[in-house]
Amino acid sequence: MTDLLNVENLTVRFEVKRGGMFGKKAHLYAVDDVSFTVKRGETLAIVGESGSGKTTAALAVARLQDAYKGRVELDGDDILPMEGEALRQVRQKVQFIFQDPYSSLNPRKRAQDIVQEPLDSLSDKSKAEKEKIVAGLFEAVGLRPEQMRLFAHQFSGGQRQRIGIARALATQPELIICDEPVSALDVAVQAQILNLLRKLQKDMGLTFLFISHDLGVVQHMSDAIAVMYMGKVVEHASRLDLFGNPKHPYTQALLSAVPTVDRTKRAEQKRILIPGDPPDPVNLPKGCRFAGRCPVAQDKCLGEEPALVDDGKGHRVACHFA
């Protein structure tokens, strides 16, 4: 299968002030020289703890956040330099589903207008065509026709997320970026939404960039996974490789920390504790960013930053000793 999305050396930095009003300006590299690929029709999950740069990377891929460096190739074309009509075309092809179904929908608009909004701004379709598409989308995401005229507050959290999904589908995008799409939902509703996303993917041949901090959800949804730590991708592998044979010490710790109902797994699983906290993102250590918490760190790790290296079979790890 070919790559739909190919991200190379993507870097996003923010200017931050340190030490009050007259403090020095510094840069926070939220995404630092990150590369990953997503195959057409598949799902790449990005996992990592809060602050690791998942949302920033996703926003940059969707051209909702300026990148500082790097390439974002969609269908072979770098979309980062695009402007005007070319950018409008890209926006049709890349859509975003947000975490919070409460704040991401305009409270003053009716559900049908929210879903139709991308068509209004990005397509030249006629009114009748647009209405037909919106009606079809309501059905596809499991909402009833009479709900089209309601306002956001008249829906439950799960229904709002269905509206968010319908809106993301409106322009028939190729790539849908889902940023923690079920994190705000209760488990039963979460299952409904995850099943819907997988069904839509199968029916419409969608490609997902799926961000989550929940590893159970990730192993259910993904075909491949990129693990982020402090702005870096530390491991990138297929689903079976990553869960079956995690190589980076951070990935290993992350997987071992997930509580499970599977008694066999609990018995097998030795919890790898990583003490302490991640380093200050504005003042990163010189070598490996994980060195301060890594249970197997050695001298080399303090001086030299490990690169993301492919083992020849598509399993990529950034660790001197993996």
Added chain:
Amino acid sequence: MSPLLTVENLRIELTTRDGVAPVIDDLSLSLNAGETLSFVGESGCGKSMTALALMGLLPEKIGRVAAGKIIFDGEDITHASPARLREIRGNDISMIFQEPMTSLNPVFSVGEQIAEAIRAHQNLPRKAAWNKAVELLDAVRIPNPKGRAGDYPFQMSGGQRQRAMIAMALACEPKLLIADEPTTALDVTVQAQIFDLLTDLQKQSGAAIILITHDMGAVAEMARDVIVMYAGRKAEYGPVDAIIEHPRHPYTQGLISCVPHIVSDMTEERHDLVEVPGIVPSLKDFGRDECLFASRCQHRTEECMSKRPVEKHFDNNQIADCWHAEEL
């Protein structure tokens, strides 16, 4: 040994614009010292209200104990005076909340707040209380506790704040620690640290823990017994291992199977997740003489909609409040 905590047929009513409704409806349980009991269920099922009821902290004016008993350490505290309840909260029962910022005071340093909690419980001079606060921060594994005791809450990361709150909750050496979704806002590696910490502290102090969560995995890892709550009622109650192995209540079955768990024998194949349609009813619909789960249940029969289910007891101490528990 008699249990540290016994709850008998507790009924808590809330009075709202929609009328009076039982937010806790006929709840009974018992918990021994040194053991952990978990409450699990979707949001709005009454888990936090149960915790508040045990602490004597029901919402003023609108909440009241309508029936039943709470017996703590041999004392019936169901209708204890506010002064006595304050005393118990300062000395014997502590609580940890989901968002530490709501219970830590932003204008005092973490060390001061812990020292204050110690002084409220023990008659120690300021300096001695401060030293004890530093010891507690060390016990909850805050690095460089001497230096960090002077930090204000906003200067700490989420995980450190949660640990500081645990330190504060431990200041009075409680016999019962109630943790209401203590790790929901935290990353899993931090959650693992907090769970580890709680388990260690429990081993040392012999405290009983009530852990409220919506994560069955966390229940499996932390608790001996579990109460599955639905719409203010117990759906199922018993030993965690038995219930996970064979849940008897359709709601418990749904809660376990709707979540994509990480399993040891992962394959390429993935089935659709089990769906539990619908959502938890709102408070005004609690208390009806029917199974409140019926509208979401695929095993529902006529009986379920006309009468509240009675407890079905099983040999392994499992109890399920479902008309069809034996067949499931």
